[in-house]
Amino acid sequence: MNWSYDREWTERRMALSDLPRNSRTLLAAVGLSALYLLYSQITRPLLTVNRSPQIAKAQPAAVEKSSPVFAASASRWLPQHEWVGKANSRFRDGSRLLFFDQHELLNENRSIRVSPVAMVWQGSDDEEAPITAVAESASFACSSALSLGAGQFGKITSGLLAGEVRIEGPQGLRIEGRTFYFEEDSLRIWSSEPVRFGWEEHTGTAEGGVEIELAAVGDPEERGLMTVSDIRRVRLLGRVNCSLSFREQATTEKPVQLQISAANGFEYYVPTQECTFSGFVDRELRPDNQVLVEQPQEDGSRDRLFCSRLVLQLRRQERDPQDKGSSQKLAAVSIAADGRRVLFRSESKQITASMSRLVYQIDERRLDLTGRPVGPAGPAAPVTVEHQGRRLTAPAVVAILDVRSQLRMLQCSGPGQLEPPELPAEAAANAAVDREAVTAKWETSLQLTRTEQDVLLLTGQAQVGWRPQQLSLAANEIALTMHGSSESVAGTASPALRGPRQLRAVGDVRLDSPQLTGNARESLLVEFEPESAAGTEQQSGVPYDATAAGTETVDTAVPGLPAPPLGAGQSGKTKFFCDAVETRLRTSATSRVRFEDLWLRGS
Numbered sequence: 001m002n003w004s005y006d007r008e009w010t011e012r013r014m015a016l017s018d019l020p021r022n023s024r025t026l027l028a029a030v031g032l033s034a035l036y037l038l039y040s041q042i043t044r045p046l047l048t049v050n051r052s053p054q055i056a057k058a059q060p061a062a063v064e065k066s067s068p069v070f071a072a073s074a075s076r077w078l079p080q081h082e083w084v085g086k087a088n089s090r091f092r093d094g095s096r097l098l099f100f101d102q103h104e105l106l107n108e109n110r111s112i113r114v115s116p117v118a119m120v121w122q123g124s125d126d127e128e129a130p131i132t133a134v135a136e137s138a139s140f141a142c143s144s145a146l147s148l149g150a151g152q153f154g155k156i157t158s159g160l161l162a163g164e165v166r167i168e169g170p171q172g173l174r175i176e177g178r179t180f181y182f183e184e185d186s187l188r189i190w191s192s193e194p195v196r197f198g199w200e201e202h203t204g205t206a207e208g209g210v211e212i213e214l215a216a217v218g219d220p221e222e223r224g225l226m227t228v229s230d231i232r233r234v235r236l237l238g239r240v241n242c243s244l245s246f247r248e249q250a251t252t253e254k255p256v257q258l259q260i261s262a263a264n265g266f267e268y269y270v271p272t273q274e275c276t277f278s279g280f281v282d283r284e285l286r287p288d289n290q291v292l293v294e295q296p297q298e299d300g301s302r303d304r305l306f307c308s309r310l311v312l313q314l315r316r317q318e319r320d321p322q323d324k325g326s327s328q329k330l331a332a333v334s335i336a337a338d339g340r341r342v343l344f345r346s347e348s349k350q351i352t353a354s355m356s357r358l359v360y361q362i363d364e365r366r367l368d369l370t371g372r373p374v375g376p377a378g379p380a381a382p383v384t385v386e387h388q389g390r391r392l393t394a395p396a397v398v399a400i401l402d403v404r405s406q407l408r409m410l411q412c413s414g415p416g417q418l419e420p421p422e423l424p425a426e427a428a429a430n431a432a433v434d435r436e437a438v439t440a441k442w443e444t445s446l447q448l449t450r451t452e453q454d455v456l457l458l459t460g461q462a463q464v465g466w467r468p469q470q471l472s473l474a475a476n477e478i479a480l481t482m483h484g485s486s487e488s489v490a491g492t493a494s495p496a497l498r499g500p501r502q503l504r505a506v507g508d509v510r511l512d513s514p515q516l517t518g519n520a521r522e523s524l525l526v527e528f529e530p531e532s533a534a535g536t537e538q539q540s541g542v543p544y545d546a547t548a549a550g551t552e553t554v555d556t557a558v559p560g561l562p563a564p565p566l567g568a569g570q571s572g573k574t575k576f577f578c579d580a581v582e583t584r585l586r587t588s589a590t591s592r593v594r595f596e597d598l599w600l601r602g603s
Contacts, residue, residue, distance in 0.1 A: 206265070242258075
């Protein structure tokens with residue numbers, strides 16, 4: 001690499017003349033891209049020179065102050081470092097500016113130590129903030145003898161920056177650390193000291209340091225630090241703590257705030273734009289050795305996600321061509337969490353979910369939950385979701401949300417069940433609690449579609465039970481349609497609740513209740529009707545006398561003829577066996593039910 005004095009106005013462009021766009025990443029990992037150019041250190045507004053007693057003070061290189069470019073860059077981008085504008089030595093190579101006061105040549109002029117030192121590297125967009133670096137001192141080893149008078153630096157093969165390091169760049173990019181090394185042969189930059197980083201509104205720390213793999217172009221035999229074209233991989237080592245802020249485009253809502261703590265580091269792989277937070281997979285699962293994600297809520301509570309690995313998939317956003325001063329940003333595409341056990345808890349929503357893998361597709365607002373199949377890790381573990389005491393289990397669950405993050409579709413695949421809350425003895429007589437006690441089982445799938453009329457569909461040996469009414473239904477397929485929130489109760493202007501409207505069971509139907517029991521080979525259709533506000537239990541204006549009816553058994557029915565209606569609280573029971581059944585079921589606020597207009601078809 002050849003540095004020339006500004007008076008020569010050398011305008012040579014290197015392979016790194018433009019800052020690689022795809023190295024600007026979510027956790028300010030892009031900031032590390034400047035490390036292989038120069039490493040920075042900021043100790044106080046006015047830097048002091050760190051002079052080692054074993055090293056003699058060298059004479060400064062020739063002073064170059066002829067170009068206004070140096071003064072303009074120093075005052076605009078490094079105003080807090082007054083010495084930069086008065087630096088004794090100034091060099092320029094293409095889009096890079098180098099400033100330092102003192103220098104010393106070592107190792108037969110093949111190494112150089114400079115102090116203090118600063119650099120400004122402007123990309124192709126003059127309106128965008130450049131990469132800046134400031135340090136107390138830096139050491140470089142070169143492939144050939146250096147000659148500052150001739151402006152010859154040679155080829156840099158390795159280097160060291162001791163002390164605290166700080167780099168700043170576009171979009172609020174900043175990184176701070178201590179004692180960075182870089183090496184040509186391995187195309188690697190590393191530090192074992194803690195690192196602090198930031199980008200836009202994201203901030204974080206890495207307790208174990210950083211490793212950066214660089215990518216070079218050209219002849220492999222001639223590759224070196226000056227042929228680097230991009231960053232290939234960034235690793236933040238040790239425990240990594242991050243504070244992230246996400247805001248959806250074209251929205252006025254508050255940004256989503258996330259705090260992430262990863263016990264075993266972070267990695268950003270540039271070719272695929274994938275960010276990975278890692279915990280320890282070979283240790284006992286504990287919050288202090290895994291990945292913990294927390295999201296503060298407005299009520300002061302926190303949603304928490306606990307996993308062994310968290311992966312953020314990124315993509316470059318399209319930049320508005322009219323916005324010349326903006327940088328091309330990265331947006332999150334998906335979030336995936338996996339491990340032996342992935343646990344999600346929401347205190348405000350009273351939700352707890354356990355699984356082996358979670359994937360959220362951000363644009364589609366699709367959430368995939370997967371349990372653990374039978375394997376070397378142990379027996380199968382299904383997805384488990386608990387909400388206010390209700391428990392849902394299934395091998396796999398898919399949820400699709402709307403723009404307000406409300407559930408639009410729920411799909412459970414494989415054998416599963418829905419269990420009601422367990423009632424303590426003192427609450428067993430509470431009718432309000434009992435009405436919510438619904439159980440369900442299925443072998444193939446459960447699907448809930450939420451539209452104007454919600455539809456719940458169970459397939460494969462489906463079973464549904466209502467505990468307070470002592471009702472149970474089994475069939476190959478059961479579909480339950482709910483009232484829409486905008487519908488009104490007949491004869492009133494009041495909106496109906498999302499209660500049941502229609503139930504249809506198909507294939508080998510079995511119904512069991514205190515008033516009605518039997519089998520239908522083909523189908524069962526039930527129309528739900530809430531009782532009127534007056535609570536009357538009349539049908540067509542004629543009350544049904546339960547005492548007079550007694551117990552009636554119906555094994556078959558003539559097609560088209562209804563069986564007698566059944567009132568709630570009757571001691572009798574109607575039994576049937578036929579091809580198809582149609583009936584109406586009246587429900588009341590006291591959990592009483594009454595079958596009416598029972599039609600039995602077929603033989």
